[in-house]
Amino acid sequence: MSERVLVQQLQSLPDGPVSVSGWVETVRDQKKVQFVILRDETGAVQLVNPATRELPEDADDAAKAALALTETISALTTGTFLTVTGALKHDERVKLGGVEIKIAGLDVAAAALPETPIAADSGLDKRMDWRFLDLRQRRNNLIFRIQTTLEHAMRTYWIERDYIEVHSPKLMASASESNAELFEVPYFEDKTAYLAQSPQFFKQMAQVAGFGKIFEIAPAFRADPSFTSRHATEFTSIDAEISWIDSHEDVAAMQEELLATAIAAVKQKHGAEIEELFGLEVQVPTLPFPRIPLAEAREIVKSRGYEIPRTDGDLDPEGERQISAYVEETYGHQFVFITDYHPEIRAFYHMRDEETGLTKSYDLLFKGVEITTGAQREHRVDILIEQAKEKGLEPEHLEFYLDFFRYGAPPHGGFGMGLARVLMLLLGQDSIREVTYLFRGPTRLAP
């Protein structure tokens, strides 16, 4: 038996015997000829078999085998995985890639039940129930190839610059962000563990440990009861943290270069297919990304006729869309850093500018949606304790974190970015559910 070849290799092979493996996408069982569309992880190919519908009385073994093959093909169900050997033939009349395979032998690995529980036009929730079937769609497969390329380009960017990749623990003895949204896990000796909401404390720990520059791509957990298109109870968080910065600007400069590099890698490898399957052209962002202080952003939004209802001084989702629309119109840019947030709407560990009193932090918006918060962290323990108290936090509960800063600490900062949000926006999708391998939400824990 010939070695398995991938469908995408067929066009470059000469006519002759081949073996392909994949699953049945469709069967057209015509009286005189049978067609099977077989898909694998690289593409689809047409298989063809001249049907043998009945046997003459003096049928030989070959004729009997031909009848059996015809009957096997007639009985094939959509989704059945199989290996087919046969003769590859180039034929420009074949729309699907200009090749077809005349079936010689067919080996079913596992047959599918005849009724497929979802169709291409099934609703999102139904598709998520049957995610393993939903992922067989070409564009869903592409999403995770894009994710792979995006992440690898980011990791490579960092590793070429001597960053250390860390795996910080997801089981913690206390909250990493706030006590809200915390999953509790009964632990040994009647203790309670908590699932990390972010690697915040532990990536800062790498800085006081003298690691210099680190990154982590790992799950984070939020017991978040919200049902928006961009929240999940478990998500993949992309985090970086670097030492010896002068301000959050050093973090922003790294992040914009990182994103431009990663998006360029995606465009180079998948740009054509994204255009075909998602109907959009990937835009590699120019550097630097525009920066707009929050107060100015609010003024701009207001001047566009939108009155932000929230009173805490932050943008709301519509405000984010408005400022992004402004940036797109004015600078032709899909990204914008919003800077200079008031301490009231930022975490206690954000460093504050001595002159303005505003935090040395930013949010990064991409196509109107926030994908990142970045900041310089307060590394002076006395100020850090004051800021924690100001937020109503009790320093006693933060001792293990505060200890990090009592034995020396460099100035440092970093960002956290939701992988699914980036993918969702990059591919023009409505929901992170579309770009998450298996989504987890308040009412979604399976499959």
Next chain:
Amino acid sequence: MSERVLVQQLQSLPDGPVSVSGWVETVRDQKKVQFVILRDETGAVQLVNPATRELPEDADDAAKAALALTETISALTTGTFLTVTGALKHDERVKLGGVEIKIAGLDVAAAALPETPIAADSGLDKRMDWRFLDLRQRRNNLIFRIQTTLEHAMRTYWIERDYIEVHSPKLMASASESNAELFEVPYFEDKTAYLAQSPQFFKQMAQVAGFGKIFEIAPAFRADPSFTSRHATEFTSIDAEISWIDSHEDVAAMQEELLATAIAAVKQKHGAEIEELFGLEVQVPTLPFPRIPLAEAREIVKSRGYEIPRTDGDLDPEGERQISAYVEETYGHQFVFITDYHPEIRAFYHMRDEETGLTKSYDLLFKGVEITTGAQREHRVDILIEQAKEKGLEPEHLEFYLDFFRYGAPPHGGFGMGLARVLMLLLGQDSIREVTYLFRGPTRLAP
């Protein structure tokens, strides 16, 4: 002020003004001259200052500043993070890299408390209490640079071969391995979630989804009350799964090539430093790794005079050391695949050989310790259900998993490998605690 330079760059710079940032490793405060050893993430350098101990009556500003600098240096505590500007001077008499910096200015970022709670010879548990200080040691820093190189080489190996990187959920509605060792998480709507013990089911899901070849590097959780040097309640699991294999041998062939590639990358980048700091030479394994069927391995162990006490037919830790010693002596190899395990000591989803009835699976031992279980999986749902029942599992509780195989499935298999075990053995360490960023065990949940 000059831009920060890394300590490792100093040797290649000309004499002249530089700026370095790091932490104080030691201060030698002699009467006439002060020496500070400053370490950053790349190395250590000697800083020097001619001491000014008292001022003449007509002291000028420069003299006053010199006195202040001397006093600042005298007060420096070990671990204090600071930036120093000064004049770089090459001097071959300086043991530490043949350069020193005459201090011109010194800026403390955050001073350390005077008493450092751990010393280089503190016990492991104490060092873990103060892991952020422990990680400042050069060899601990190196461990995580090695980890970064090892992982990146593995990811690159896979990505060059068109694997997809997945992030499977860690919150699950049911057990992925067995009901033992399961952390429970109270979830929404009075449901209970479980922390994934492995990505087993979800990496198999990628195969029925037609992804072809996938990998994942992510945390896995075991509510395992054991206190051995190689168990943790949370660990980083390296997983791969591939379709259209003929047997577990295809998985083993991929894994051995992967490991040889990754270890070669580590040796190339860090070999000299590993030799210096860990006193061992990294051995890049030759291909193929030796393979020994389990029954034969037990015979060999017996012939070496060790009687394995366990009666289930498996090797015990001493048996693993014995067979590895045999392989090292006989083949000069640090790795060995043990194959052909009896179904009784394997998971229900391991495929069985039709002729022998043994599972199509292996364990991989590295320097006498198991680091991996690999197998071909049973993809035929009827047989899978039978095998589950045989193990006392109730198929009703596995419905979501069994469904994967009802709509078509390719033959497939994969392996799971503990990152910390590989690192521990590669670097000749006694415990995974030494090579885990922040270890988690039954009595260890902090920092």
